Amino acid sequence: MAFERRTKRLWLVLAFCAALVLSAFPVPAFAQLFGGPQDETSENGAAGGFFGPIINLFSPKPLTSGPPAPDATPYAVSLTVNGGDSALRDRIEAASALERLRERAPSGAAGLVRRALADRRDINAALYAAGYYGGIIRIRLAGIAPDAPDIFQRVEAARARGPVPVEIDVQAGPLFQFGRVELLDAANRRPLAEAPSLTRLRLEPGEPALATSIVRAEGAIVDHWRRMAHPFARLADKEVVADHKTNKVDVTFLIAPGPVATFGHFTVVGADFLTPGFIEERIEITPGTPYSPEVLDRLRRRLLEYEAIASVRINEADRLAPDGSLPITIEVSARLPRYVGFSATYSSTDGSAINAYWGHRNLFGGGETLRLDAQISWFGEKSEAVPNADPFGYKLAATFVKPGIYTAQDDLVANAAVLREVTNAYVREAVTLLAGIRHRYSDDLTLQVSLDLEQSQVEDSTGTNDYGIVGVPIELTYDSTDSKLDPSRGWRATATVEPFAYLGEAGAGPTLFRGAVSTYHAFDENKRFILAGRMAAGSIVGAGLYDVPPQRRFYVGGGGSLRGYDYQSASPRNEDGIIIGGRSFFEASVEARLRVTDTIGIVPFFDMGSAFASEWPDFDSIKYSAGIGLRYYTAIGPLRIDLAFPLNPGPEDGDFGVYVSLGQAF
Template sequence: MTLAFTALAPLPRASAQTAPQTEAQTEVEKKTEPGLFNDLANLFNPQRIANAGPPPADAVPYALTINVHGDSDLRKAIEAASNLETLKQRDPSGAAGLVRRALADQRDLTAALYSAGYYAGIVRITIAGNAPDAPNIFQIVEAAHARGHVPIVVDIEPGQQFHFGEVRLLDAKTGRPLADSPTFRALRMVPGEPALATQIVRAEGIIVDYYRQSGHPFVHVVDRDIVADHATHKLDVTMRVDTGPRATFGRFTVSGADFLTPNFIEDRIEIPPGTPYSPEVLNRLRRRLLTYESIGGVRINEASKLDSDGTLPIEIVVTGRKPRYFGFSATYSSTDGSLADVFWGHRNLFGGGETLRLDAQVSWFGEKPDAVPDADPFGYKLSASFMKPGIYTAQDDLLANAAVLREVTNAYVREAVTFLAGVRHRFNDQLSLQVSLDLEQSRVEDSTGTRDYSIIGIPFYMNYDSTDNELDPSRGIRFSGTVEPYAYLGEAGAGTTMVDMSFSTYHAFDEEKRYILAGRVSGGSVIGASNIYDVPPQRRFYVGGGGTVRGYDYQSISPRDADDIIIGGLSYFVASAEARIRVTDTIGIVPFVDMGAAFSSATPDFDGLKYSAGIGLRYYTAVGPLRLDLAFPINPGPDDGDFGLYVSLGQAF
């Protein structure tokens, strides 16, 4: 089992709500019961908030009956839209509070019928047999209250569902049909299909997005005509659209970037004047600027009109982050050991977006490592990471990392000094290539004894990422690949080459991204080694644990020697699949399966693959999903555990 937490600095408390409260907000008591259990319960059941707290002194309890005639599928939508239903565990205050609830339901339930395509529906609400707007309704409520719970009946006759009839998109200036327009299928307003009011509202946004993507920054829907034919149960929709002129990008101005060297932002805009206008181009620019740690926010303001030359001016407003930060993190595992890390960093070291981070880690393996049973289980790592953007051009960054460490695993114990420095070139917003120099001086002890290694390597690292979100992708693909030839200083021979590649893909099945299928395949090989022992233990492949096959111990799905001690492999293969399902806006479940193993041959032979399956819980926050995964081995060996538990920020891959 592995648990981890990280702390940076205290987060400010949210300010108190000062906006006017709606009827529902008035009815919901904000006070909740104290204690961790209730906080967690409220997280998974927001209705507890409505039920918490003492009832008002003049509470009026009521007995609710909801009748939905004709279409039973409507009941859930009606109940979800009804304040009388959702707040029934919280009695309203006085007769006036009860009447307000009923009147609000008259409006909200009609809207719910429209949302489902029922435009001839009838909503009848009675309080003690009378309409909520009856002249003497307060006296009626008080009289019914004196006898007990006030009876309320909601009677819904939805009638026949309407379907889209004629759907037209017209040019607001000429009144003629638009020659280039989104399809009815894209608008989800296909003639003959159910005429949901929600789709009509969404269609306006789809129209605006469509023409903005086509280079029209000032597009807007001027008006819409909606005609319901009660004889044919058809809904005719006409939208008049002013697309505005097609535009190209003009001059860019930058403000708020005084904390960076002059022209730092301008050099990274990379949008020449005359480029056709596209909001996606601006979104990519914004995301690219936000990759620099010194930049905390980027706001892109489009001008309200074109310049005299027909181009669109753009203003980029940049805000900085606090340059210095510090924090700590800790990890506990009953199988992999414990780790504590204290770190300090600077996000803008010399004013040009340079970053520096210093880490001091201590670790404890937790038990005697199998390979070196008499080894001290304590480890450490002191490291420094540095990045300087734009060393040659704005697309070239210098990255360097140096570390002094002692590493304890079940397969080996390593004491080392490492240094890695290279240049990363960004070809575009999705593709980059890094070429580095890798140096290592280490002493490694494993089941065969102790050896000193002086290693020099030239790793080539390529990364391609077309996903829409770093921590929670819903579409696109990711590919990363490393090819590193390396040799041992002072020894003859060509050395070996390590190849390691990973590919993952993501697909959302719905517009709201509530159903996402994610898959990953990874594999690697060490080329040029005649046997496993020609490769240093720390450069071999190991499989097992939260980063590869969940449910198994760290490194446990790897080749072993005659004494059943893990020695690692010359190749590996791992595959995973997840179904990411959002139950609510903040809660999701993730069933998953993993498979994989490391192999003693230079190419995977797929013999001895291990499988696992499990279920995950996601709590979606503004910065990314909090992940809790519980995994179970499907074909465990005699020494494998019963389950694995993993906690982290962000998806598993």
């Protein structure tokens, strides 16, 4: 059994590494190697052969652009770039259709000429985008310019002898810098008060005069005045002058800010699937409040959190009301009320699970949600504490949310479950109920006060015991991230305090403290490099270790905490080496999320953590691990595959761990 389990894990690792290789190397090469002949592609450019589906999954773009053109005119291109750096050459190569599509011959001589004429425009745009305004572009087809009178005859004659020779010669010229940059009122050409700084606009004098910076600044300027309560702000005109004597670019923006406005009357359209006034109660914008697009965006995102609502469109009126306010129309649409689905998770250390669910997004018409889950799990290995236990578990759960139980900011949240749980430390059969009120203080901050009830029978290394638990968890949550499944900026933090009226053998008095914080930072606008970090800790005070029921102790190890180590394995053990859990824990992780293509990402990571028998973490037995992950980005979130290795394993620890799930690790 041990050999078979190791073999299965080895095949998973090999498959994981193959996926990494396929995503990192040029796809055409693998198409030749694994997909049969190089021309074995479908009409849409998909790779053929036995490995074609795998190659297509990890390919950022089709291998070809389609079937050959009629009357194809093959050509051989020579591209020369003088001046600039390698990044400029990459820009020019990407802009040039002649270079980019050279494997795809155009139709006839006219097609080649059209491609060459378009290259003049596109290469020039690439030079401007990089700050080169004095470039010279020479394109020759069969030795002459593409707009020469006899160009078609020369191309046809050259084609008869073989591929048409194409020469592209780009003289980049000097790099221009920003000179004078002004933001003026379009009405009188005078400087505007409270204008954004040139540093913020990335238009500082002396910096490279990238055309992309000018274009980006146009939107930033309009957004600035809209945030200053000018809803009709617009860029009336701009003047860009390149001085070839000084290699400077002067830019003048002529701005029409428009009038200052306040929020006026809100009209709701399309909300007949909800109880009357549902949307109006949640607008929370008092008429007369200064206009702000950010306030409207927060409102839109807040309304979209209700599962019954499919879309929210906020339409601003095209003119102000007589009192200077701006009327707003909110248009909402409904999602399908019922849904079904299933999910699956796999881990070589945590076990596997399959879950089927049914849900209703608008149960009684007031945005109430009900979800029923049926899960079957398999631990995969023998439980250390209960070696003869059946490895299969189950969970039947119901989750209900009632928005606006008291006010629009108060929601009723309830979850009930009947379950059987198998772990290395214990086997539990239980009935649980967690019900409480969640109050929203702001879009980022919520507080939930609940009642925690559990009646369970737990078997561990000490025997079988019945436990009754009554607690009052108080949880404060802060979340300023931009995405639930794949955040690129912001913070998440939770803090929980749960005093127990009854906690198994401990009775009344014990209190649980637990907190976690994570942060995310994208280093570029396209979010291709994100650094993410997480830290969590907890403690149970007022009770001895064996007075705390095993299922309420702290455990570390596995995909949700310390990757690379077996589930719960970085936790205290008894004198027989069996996991018993602890009264405190500490965890920390850091990840570098690197996008290789639009759909493929590589994530090196480092984890550390351990649980402790003492009331507070003592850090004497911290475990460490490192690894690399593959992310396949989908519309609903990234598919995660992580391969982790323990750095300071004990004799009871494995060699590695493999984890597959949807969403980032944290």
